[in-house]
Every structure is written in C-alpha cells, then in structure tokens.
Amino acid sequence: MTEAAPDCLFCRMVAGDITPDVVAETPTTLAFRDVNPQAPTHVLVVPRTHHATIGALAAADPGLAAELLAAAQAVAVQEGLATGSAPEPGWRLVVNSGPDAGQTVHHVHLHVLGGRGLGWPPG
Ligand code: AMP
Numbered sequence: 001m002t003e004a005a006p007d008c009l010f011c012r013m014v015a016g017d018i019t020p021d022v023v024a025e026t027p028t029t030l031a032f033r034d035v036n037p038q039a040p041t042h043v044l045v046v047p048r049t050h051h052a053t054i055g056a057l058a059a060a061d062p063g064l065a066a067e068l069l070a071a072a073q074a075v076a077v078q079e080g081l082a083t084g085s086a087p088e089p090g091w092r093l094v095v096n097s098g099p100d101a102g103q104t105v106h107h108v109h110l111h112v113l114g115g116r117g118l119g120w121p122p123g
Pocket residue numbers: 009020033034035036037044095096102103104105106
C-alpha cells in the first residue's frame with residue numbers, strides 16, 4: 001500500500017504529527033536522526049509513502065526505491081562520510097527486513113551509519 005498507514009510512526013512523521021530531527025528532505029523522501037543512535041552519524045531515510053519493507057517498495061515502486069538510495073547517498077555526503085566521487089571516510093547502509101533482522105518499524109527505512117569504524121560481520 002502507498003497511502004499513509006494508520007498508527008505508523010514514520011507516516012506520522014511524514015504527515016507532521018510528530019516532528020523528527022530532520023536533516024534532509026526531497027519531494028519523495030524524508031531523512032531524520034535516529035532517536036537511539038548506534039554511531040556518531042545515524043540517520044534514517046524513509047519514503048513519504050508507506051511501504052512495509054524494502055522488498056515491498058522495490059516491487060511496488062522501483063523508481064522510488066532508487067530515489068531512496070540516492071537520498072541516502074546525499075545524506076552521507078552532507079554528513080561528511082563521502083564525497084560525490086569517493087566513499088571516504090566511509091559509511092554503511094543497513095536495511096532491516098523482517099523479524100530475523102530485527103525490523104521494529106514497519107515503514108521501510110534506510111539506516112545511514114558512519115563516523116566511526118564499523119565492525120564486520122554485523123550482529
Ligand atoms: P529497525 O529496527 O530497522 O526497524 O529501526 C527502527 C529505528 O527507528 C531504530 O533504530 C529506532 O531507534 C528508530 N526510532 C524509533 N522511534 C524513533 C523516533 N521517534 N525518532 C527517530 N527514530 C526512531
């Protein structure tokens with residue numbers, strides 16, 4: 001579905017009912033700081049329309065999925081984690097999808113993480 005979902009936290013942010021710490025906006029995406037940051041930079045990038053998972057978004061609107069990815073790259077550049085031409089000092093994109101990955105908010109969101117060395121493999 002693409003209309004706002006009742007009781008969806010990120011739809012409420014997009015609608016302006018809850019005001020997150022916004023760092024970037026496009027006509028189709030919103031980027032804001034995670035309330036419980038796991039790195040010096042931890043920004044969530046969401047589409048303004050509601051899709052539960054990255055898979056659902058990719059199936060329903062691949063163009064919007066590409067816009068979401070471009071918005072994450074723009075945030076990384078804005079946060080000093082990359083330039084337009086090089087991935088230095090570097091950053092990580094995380095998309096939790098479903099229970100085993102620990103997805104807790106069921107409105108697709110890209111985590112932009114950086115500002116410290118990031119361990120691998122992830123937990
Ligand atoms: P996930 O576990 O991938 O579904 O990520 C959900 C993320 O949303 C977590 O990192 C939370 O810290 C974050 N989060 C939950 N509530 C808020 C909020 N009100 N503002 C900003 N981030 C939030």
